[in-house]
Amino acid sequence: MPTIVSGSTPALRYLQGYPTDTLAQVEKLLQEDRVAEWLLAKYPLAHTVRTDRALFDYVQALKAEYLRSAEPLSKVAFDAKLHIIKNALGTHTAVSRVQGNKLKAKREIRIATLFKTVPDEFLRMITVHELAHLKERAHDKAFYSLCKHMEPRYHQLEFDVRVYLTHLEAAGTSLWATSMDAVV
Numbered sequence: 096m097p098t099i100v101s102g103s104t105p106a107l108r109y110l111q112g113y114p115t116d117t118l119a120q121v122e123k124l125l126q127e128d129r130v131a132e133w134l135l136a137k138y139p140l141a142h143t144v145r146t147d148r149a150l151f152d153y154v155q156a157l158k159a160e161y162l163r164s165a166e167p168l169s170k171v172a173f174d175a176k177l178h179i180i181k182n183a184l185g186t187h188t189a190v191s192r193v194q195g196n197k198l199k200a201k202r203e204i205r206i207a208t209l210f211k212t213v214p215d216e217f218l219r220m221i222t223v224h225e226l227a228h229l230k231e232r233a234h235d236k237a238f239y240s241l242c243k244h245m246e247p248r249y250h251q252l253e254f255d256v257r258v259y260l261t262h263l264e265a266a267g268t269s270l271w272a273t274s275m276d277a278v279v
């Protein structure tokens with residue numbers, strides 16, 4: 096059982112900006128230790144994307160469907176070094192490399208390893224988020240409408256991912272890891 100520090104409520108830092116009644120509901124679930132149950136009822140199964148190669152294909156398929164004209168991706172990888180708290184929603188970098196005498200911009204997408212053991216919906220959310228950054232740098236209106244175009248449930252999924260991150264921070268247990276035969 097998770098240890099709740101007495102007298103303090105778990106930090107809701109991943110959920111800043113959501114309406115207070117929504118936060119109150121999450122806080123109630125946390126206090127009753129029912130977040131895991133709530134998430135598992137909604138998302139019973141983990142996805143099956145186990146390797147960086149499989150992740151590349153997964154991301155590439157979504158890109159081909161919605162962002163064919165965006166710059167090509169040179170690398171897609173799960174990254175264990177991405178800090179779970181600071182960078183859990185992934186990073187997107189434009190890496191400049193000298194090729195011959197030309198400077199070529201290459202796009203890389205790194206996704207925190209915690210997304211290896213999540214439902215497909217969560218992997219899709221983070222992929223859509225990082226792909227949208229190929230076109231829109233800032234988290235602004237244009238960015239989120241592109242996310243919604245690629246995944247109509249985007250806002251709900253991002254919220255649910257943030258609830259899961261809150262759970263991880265409070266309880267520390269991966270909810271879907273045991274449904275996998277091996278973590279690659």
Ligand SMILES: [Zn+2]
Pocket residue numbers: 184224228234
């Ligand atoms: Zn972002």
